[in-house]
Amino acid sequence: MIALATVLAIRFRMTLPIFATAGDILENTALASVFFLGTWLVMLVYFGAYELDVIGAGTEEFKQVVNASVFTAALVATMAYLMQYPLSRGFFVLYFPLGVMTLLLGRLVSRRVIQRLRSAGHLNSKVLLVGSPIYIAEIHQVLARESWLGYQVMGCLVPAVHAGPETISAGVPVLGLIEDVRAVVDEFSPDIVFFTAGAVKSSTALRRLAWDLEDHAHVQIIVAPNVTDVSSERVRIRPVAGLPLMHLGRSRSQLATNDAKRAFDLFGSLAVLALVWPVLLALMLWIRLHDGGPALFRQVRVGRQGAEFTCLKLRSMSIDAEDRLAELEARDHVLFKSTQDPRVTRPGRFIRRFSLDELPQLWNVVRGEMSLVGPRPPLPTEVEQYEDDMLRRLNVMPGMTGLWQVSGRSDLSWEDTVRLDLYYVDNWSMVQDLLILARTVTAVLASRGAY
Template sequence: MRPEGTRLLPWFIGVIDLVMITAATAMAIRFRLTLPIFTTSGDVLENTVLASGFFVATWIVMLSIFGTYERHVFGAGTEEFKLVVNASFFTAALVATMAFLMQYPLSRGFFVLLFPIGVLLLLIGRLISRRIIQRLRSAGHFNEKVILVGTPGYIGEIHTVLARESWLGYSVMGCLVPSDYAGLARTSTGLEVLGHSEDVRAVVDELSPDIVFFTAGAVSSSTALRRLAWELEDHANVQIIVAPNVTDVSSERVRIRPVAGLPLMHLGRSRSQLATNDAKRVFDVVGALTILALVWPLLAFLMIWIKRHDGGPALFRQTRVGREGVEFTCLKLRSMSVDAEQRLAELDPRSDHVLFKSTTDPRVTRPGRFIRRFSLDELPQLWNVVRGEMSLVGPRPPLPSEVEKYEDDMLRRLNVLPGMTGLWQVSGRSDLSWEDTVRLDLYYVDNWSMVQDLLILARTVTAVLASRGAY
């Protein structure tokens, strides 16, 4: 049986949506009656209160019809947010059309206020619920039991991802491999081999998993896969997932097109060129100037504190490599002693990758520990963003010495502007291995979207406040 808690997730999300839509309706009514831009109230209160129940119910129904309560959209990806926005726009169009056809005296001010407020609150509610679900899954709740089927190499890749991203909620029980690997007890990642691919039905009967995950090499032909799926038909609670030999590709770049009974997968081109478009540049400039206008008193205070602490410069200037290998001067608040570069030889840097950051670096000053804890040392980089040398969101800006050690794949990080924050920042920062940092940056470059940038910025706030991986 599927975990009972997993079945309750759509109801949990539905309750949050109901609360958010109700709150949006109440706020829209109040603002319509109190904001000075609306001159008369008339019978607005009476008409809107009578219609508000219909609005709320219609909105919830549209969210359901658009598939926002399907379990597969919870917890990861941007599909959930896109469905919520699409369902909300459709609801707005439907309400407006019905009010016109029925000649109902609906307040235009209330209508204009309701849907922007409602969409914003719905997205906030979904972000909160997603964070709750991810934390619960990381703690071992709401997890789904998974059996992997395929060759040991591909199983190892999938197992590594599922183990690393525990918030996805997949608990791997073991794996099945082709009979060619008879005698294999465990994969290279330590996963127990439960039997052969041909034993899927028997293993499912015995262990009752929630998901059977077919990776590349699981079967010899599409006919064999179809027959295995037939064997599992009477297990209504068992999902079948087929993982193609494609990783780190976002859903926005994938299109499934059935042709003559073949589900052909079309992969869109890398979106690295889109990440340098004018819309992103305008967003960066406006965002950076807005943040600077808000934080300049804090920035001035921190610069004075750093200057008075040891008499050294408040800003630390360092050469970094930007888009297409162009070097620029990256600005940061100085968090280390003035002679930090000379004292580098005293430390014992890790040799496993080109990054080095110590949790007990003696060169970090007292103000430096504070500003590093909350990433305040990066605030001056807002000026780099205004100057067009960096973006608000992008790969980590590397040092020239790091770029010299790049392999060919890593050079793709230089196809876009480096960012003040990015997937590496919201996924653990200095706690990440070098391989994970590269993987996340390459994923960002190839799968850029404005929605993803907005989500990264939202997650950056929580990552900074929680000080995850910051030292």
């Protein structure tokens, strides 16, 4: 990736008309590029960008790549100045932004490949869970659901009070008692020993268990606190007097309603409307000519703090859709969509496949009733069935897209939809919004969960 950036930077420096004549730039930069490449790779290693525990998941890998790249750029600029090396400023300006872009792109592609291989059963780490059955079941559920993480649970160790059953309720084989961790590791050779909540009665007991495994260099020890669905931005580990204290930042639901997000929503929605209005007009005309009904479907939805508003969508169902609702099977949870809904019209199937029916909601965003990114806007009847935890979804603006959409949309269970929406509310960040918008494009083009 760095070599590719070098070639591109040299080529653009010599061909783009905004720069002066090339002169001897090619000779100078070709000689210096070897030093740049070596220095950049050393900095990537130094900043930990090749550590196995950051590759494949989380944002730490990308942060380390960016940090190493910025440090390399500063180092190169300083060395060129002190040594009075005739380095082309145009090349320098092109080289590092191109290098960061190609490095991040390469990391993203490799991450997708790794995650697909892990989901297919390759490159997995064998995990031995240690703790109380209730916590083991919870962790196992998460690891099984997120198979792309590459954690394959091989069994568990439980306290003596829970000894007896060959498996716990989650279907995880019980390989022994917690006190037998050394013998079980010797016999089954796991890659990771995962201590959940309830694994030990004291920190001293955990330290002794770690001592038992210190001669197993290939075994990684992971300790999971009794905390879930918290983003890394809200977690800070601070060692104090030998205690690794975990500081949890406050919920970011208030930040998700700030002026910066509103400005981004306003300018973003207006920009998209300026680009797609011909497509929107053509779709409205198609729907109107198909059966003579209205092109827009208006429905009351619940927004922030329970305020109701009229949500706009392109009509994808027949005019008598509400009267024909009884034809469908009974709802099995609050959120309902049928994969074979006979009320969907021919234009409706097309616009639903690519989520074009939601384009009019850009006007809801302009009016301040919705956001580009946020939880799904619920119906008043759905809100009436909400439990206390679900009401937290109403702390932020509902969105045209969100974690629920990029994670499968209608293919998700109701529980997973709630979990993702609550995660978004508590862990909001502008970077996460941008990532969700980028993932929305691929989710829409792939038509995942759209019907």
